[in-house]
Amino acid sequence: MKEKDKTYETRALAACVEVGKLLTSTLNLKEILRLIVVKVSELVEAENWSLLLKDEKTGELSFSIVVGIDESLFKGIRLAPGEGIAGIVAETGEIKIIQDVHADTCFYRKVDETTGFTTRSVICVPLKTHGKVLGVLEIVNVKDTTFFESHYLRILTILSDYAAIAIENSHHCDRIFQLTIRDEYTGLFNARYLHQILDGIIDQGKGEERQLALVFVDIDNFKEVVDTYGHLLGSQVLKEVGNTMSDCIHGNDILVKYGGDEYIIILPDKNRSEAISCVETIIDTIRKTTYLASETKPVYITASFGIALYPDDASTSRDLLSRADNMMYTIKRSTKNGYGVA
Numbered sequence: 001m002k003e004k005d006k007t008y009e010t011r012a013l014a015a016c017v018e019v020g021k022l023l024t025s026t027l028n029l030k031e032i033l034r035l036i037v038v039k040v041s042e043l044v045e046a047e048n049w050s051l052l053l054k055d056e057k058t059g060e061l062s063f064s065i066v067v068g069i070d071e072s073l074f075k076g077i078r079l080a081p082g083e084g085i086a087g088i089v090a091e092t093g094e095i096k097i098i099q100d101v102h103a104d105t106c107f108y109r110k111v112d113e114t115t116g117f118t119t120r121s122v123i124c125v126p127l128k129t130h131g132k133v134l135g136v137l138e139i140v141n142v143k144d145t146t147f148f149e150s151h152y153l154r155i156l157t158i159l160s161d162y163a164a165i166a167i168e169n170s171h172h173c174d175r176i177f178q179l180t181i182r183d184e185y186t187g188l189f190n191a192r193y194l195h196q197i198l199d200g201i202i203d204q205g206k207g208e209e210r211q212l213a214l215v216f217v218d219i220d221n222f223k224e225v226v227d228t229y230g231h232l233l234g235s236q237v238l239k240e241v242g243n244t245m246s247d248c249i250h251g252n253d254i255l256v257k258y259g260g261d262e263y264i265i266i267l268p269d270k271n272r273s274e275a276i277s278c279v280e281t282i283i284d285t286i287r288k289t290t291y292l293a294s295e296t297k298p299v300y301i302t303a304s305f306g307i308a309l310y311p312d313d314a315s316t317s318r319d320l321l322s323r324a325d326n327m328m329y330t331i332k333r334s335t336k337n338g339y340g341v342a
Helices: 003-025 029-043 084-092 110-115 145-181 191-206 222-229 231-248 272-288 317-333
Strands: 048-054 061-067 096-098 122-129 132-140 212-219 254-259 262-268 303-310 338-341
Touching: 029 048, 029 061, 029 132, 029 145, 048 084, 061 084, 061 132, 084 096, 084 122, 084 132, 096 145, 122 145, 132 145, 145 191, 191 212, 191 254, 191 262, 191 317, 212 231, 212 272, 212 317, 222 231, 231 254, 231 262, 231 272, 262 272, 272 303, 272 338, 303 317, 317 338
Parallel strands: 303 338
Antiparallel strands: 048 061, 048 132, 096 122, 122 132, 212 262, 212 303, 254 262
């Protein structure tokens, strides 16, 4: 074996060992993927190296890691499914080595136009596990594509497999985390999530003297719904009501399924009049909405709302929740189908 080949084999083995160690010691996806791209850049002579991740829902590709050129130039660039050479590799799961991109009808010129870079050749390797493509590793303007195929392709495939494993692990962890912060029936955030974030939102706004409105919501006469339709359809009503309220809030607003037939709405940066306007819209929408529309006897419901503001009505998350809760019960014990402000 030539000395150059021995050196390359040693470097390639060291890269695999280093990435393998990191893969078993951290769940930080960005850290793992950046190390993989950096190691590829050290092994394969080219002008830039990038890793694109595939959106699980849309199938679009976006640049996650870029080495060799300013990464900020690629911010916001997304490739539709099957768009460009990388898009085709993500769809087919097959490696593509294009020595002259301008002779290839699949080449997507918009990336060069956006970044100011000039692409001449591209090597794309799918990040694939269990037959599913999770992203693409792309090497642009390789100095010697013939030498690449004979020396680099094998190690690049191994590092791509490592990247795919890291991405899959990250997806699994994210799904598990979502299960811990989501209500299983409605899909909304749960009380655990509320208590995790509310103090942080309040602390974030303290230095800037920002307001925060919190709304406690309770469905009126929900026991009658359960007694009439049963628990399964009762849960369906809770989900549909959640959908109604979700459609009425926007931006940074957060809807939480708190427990039973109770919800909490967090309205960051909203003052008293803005919070009241939002609640009035929700009340009106709930009144006009038909629930369990597919049933022989659909359901029409109302709800009681209590509004409290930070810092006007309370200085802590606990007191804010208590003030909104008490206001909601004041409405529930009197008129129902309305709101009260602390």
